[in-house]
Amino acid sequence: MTMKAARSARSLRAHPTFATTLWPWLRILAALIVIAAVVAQLGASIAKAEELGRDVGTVVANFLSFFTVLSNAMSAAVLCWAGVHSLIDKGEGAQPRSLSIALACVTTYMVVTGLVYNALLRNEALPQGSAPLVRGPLIVSPLTGERPWYPYPFLNPFTVGGWGWVLVYVAVTAAVVLAVGLLVVAWTRRDSALSKRDATVSER
Structure with a gap:
C-alpha cells in the first residue's frame, strides 16, 4: 500500500496541470451548463404561462419552489466559486473551509434529488421539475384565487x-438528507486523509 501511495504522489507531481488548470475550467463549464438549463426552463415556463393567460409572478414563484431548481442553482454557484478559487490559488494553498462545506452541501442536495426522484417521482407526470422540496409553499393565484399549490404530489395533503x-x-x-450528508462528510474526510498520507510518503 505504501508503494502504491508513493507512485500516486509521484504521478500527481508529474501531472499538476489537470488539478490546477483543466479541472477548474471543467467546474466552471459545468456551472454554466446548469445555469443555461435553469434559465431555459424558466423561460419556457414563463412563455407557457403567457400563452395560457396565467399569472407570470405566480408561475415564477412556483418554479422557484422546486428543489431541483434550487439545488441546481446552488450547485452552479458553488462550482463557479470552486473553479475561480482553484484558478487563483493554483493549488498552492488549502481549500477554504467554507468552500469545502458548500461543496459537501450541494453534493448532498444533488444526490438526494436523484434518490427521491427515483424512489417517489419516477412514474409521476411532473413537467415543472423532478425532485422534492421539504416544504409546501402555499401560493395562491392573485388572478383566479386557486387553491394552494404544492410542487409535488406527496406534499399535497x-x-x-x-x-x-x-x-x-x-x-x-x-x-x-442527513444520512447522505454524513456519508459525504465521511468520504471527504477519508479523501483528505489519503491525500495527506500520500504527501507524507512522497516526502520520505
Missing part, C-alpha cells in the same frame, strides 16, 4: 391522505 402522511414524507426526506 389532498392527494396523500392528509397532513399526517405529508409529515411522514417530510421526515423521511429529512432523514435521507
Whole structure:
C-alpha cells in the first residue's frame, strides 16, 4: 500500500496541470451548463404561462419552489466559486473551509434529488421539475384565487391522505438528507486523509 501511495504522489507531481488548470475550467463549464438549463426552463415556463393567460409572478414563484431548481442553482454557484478559487490559488494553498462545506452541501442536495426522484417521482407526470422540496409553499393565484399549490404530489395533503402522511414524507426526506450528508462528510474526510498520507510518503 505504501508503494502504491508513493507512485500516486509521484504521478500527481508529474501531472499538476489537470488539478490546477483543466479541472477548474471543467467546474466552471459545468456551472454554466446548469445555469443555461435553469434559465431555459424558466423561460419556457414563463412563455407557457403567457400563452395560457396565467399569472407570470405566480408561475415564477412556483418554479422557484422546486428543489431541483434550487439545488441546481446552488450547485452552479458553488462550482463557479470552486473553479475561480482553484484558478487563483493554483493549488498552492488549502481549500477554504467554507468552500469545502458548500461543496459537501450541494453534493448532498444533488444526490438526494436523484434518490427521491427515483424512489417517489419516477412514474409521476411532473413537467415543472423532478425532485422534492421539504416544504409546501402555499401560493395562491392573485388572478383566479386557486387553491394552494404544492410542487409535488406527496406534499399535497389532498392527494396523500392528509397532513399526517405529508409529515411522514417530510421526515423521511429529512432523514435521507442527513444520512447522505454524513456519508459525504465521511468520504471527504477519508479523501483528505489519503491525500495527506500520500504527501507524507512522497516526502520520505
